[in-house]
Amino acid sequence: MEMAEREEGSEESPPEVEIPEAVVETARRARRVVAVTGAGVSAESGVPTFRDAMTGLWARFRAEDLATPEAFARDPATVWAWYVWRRRLLEGVRPNPAHEALAEMSSLYPEFALVTQNVDGLHQRAGSTDVIELHGNLARDRCEVECGSWPGRTDEEGPPPCPACGRRLRPDVVWFGELLPSGALMTAFEAAEQCDLLLSIGTSGLVEPAASIPRVAHASGATVVVVNPEPSGPPGERMIHLRGPAGIVLPALLTRIREG
Numbered sequence: 378m379e380m381a382e383r384e385e386g387s388e389e390s391p392p393e394v395e396i397p398e399a400v401v402e403t404a405r406r407a408r409r410v411v412a413v414t415g416a417g418v419s420a421e422s423g424v425p426t427f428r429d430a431m432t433g434l435w436a437r438f439r440a441e442d443l444a445t446p447e448a449f450a451r452d453p454a455t456v457w458a459w460y461v462w463r464r465r466l467l468e469g470v471r472p473n474p475a476h477e478a479l480a481e482m483s484s485l486y487p488e489f490a491l492v493t494q495n496v497d498g499l500h501q502r503a504g505s506t507d508v509i510e511l512h513g514n515l516a517r518d519r520c521e522v523e524c525g526s527w528p529g530r531t532d533e534e535g536p537p538p539c540p541a542c543g544r545r546l547r548p549d550v551v552w553f554g555e556l557l558p559s560g561a562l563m564t565a566f567e568a569a570e571q572c573d574l575l576l577s578i579g580t581s582g583l584v585e586p587a588a589s590i591p592r593v594a595h596a597s598g599a600t601v602v603v604v605n606p607e608p609s610g611p612p613g614e615r616m617i618h619l620r621g622p623a624g625i626v627l628p629a630l631l632t633r634i635r636e637g
């Protein structure tokens with residue numbers, strides 16, 4: 378699929394995107410759909426991804442210093458400040474047409490599961506409900522000793538004490554080396570095993586266990602459609618790559634599904 382580039386600041390309508398007929402047919406016939414999203418779905422909102430070469434967060438910061446329990450134990454103030462910075466960044470962004478298309482798509486299917494690795498809450502802000510969050514959410518803090526979670530704070534000096542027990546609060550996100558929330562993980566894999574169509578959107582597919590979700594769906598007989606401007610693995614049977622930004626590809630796909 379070829380796509381014209383969007384002009385900066387242009388008022389014109391977005392370029393036409395050609396969605397292959399096979400994808401349109403599969404998406405129209407599907408009854409059980411899973412969408413798995415990663416940082417790329419929020420890129421057009423202005424939220425940095427992790428692994429894009431120049432702009433990704435992990436090109437500028439070291440995950441070992443900021444996103445591990447060891448880093449928090451060693452230097453809680455620095456880790457806290459990084460999450461405060463990311464929370465503030467989110468205050469100035471909005472959901473983009475990719476988030477909106479996914480929110481609308483859910484009403485087209487008897488079963489639609491939206492699974493995200495993102496912690497930015499933009500799917501919910503676009504109107505998606507029952508979002509399966511694998512890596513937590515920046516909008517919350519939680520007590521380091523598990524007594525509960527609270528709205529995420531943006532105190533410069535941190536981490537603040539837990540309102541219940543006085544121990545430290547930490548962002549309610551999953552760090553490297555930590556387990557994912559078991560309920561969310563189980564729901565995601567069950568949905569993947571049972572779906573007809575899995576959309577893998579804006580993820581490099583390098584972080585497990587989330588990276589295995591499309592593989593499980595494919596092995597269980599689903600068609601997997603990857604939406605990403607960068608090349609992915611070789612195409613294969615029931616494996617299709619729609620190459621382009623999610624904010625353009627997903628609205629185009631939604632339009633074609635509705636035409637049916």
Ligand code: OAD
Nearest residue numbers: 415416417420426427428494579580581584605607622623
């Ligand atoms: P990555 O930064 O690894 O990958 C982002 C993907 O989005 C890349 O494949 C890009 O090519 C693609 N992309 C960029 N712009 C896009 C656009 N406009 N439309 C569609 N795709 C686009 O982010 P994730 O795969 O989400 O974990 O990373 C997975 C996890 O690693 C994150 O949840 C985070 C990170 O470390 C934790 O913090 C636990």
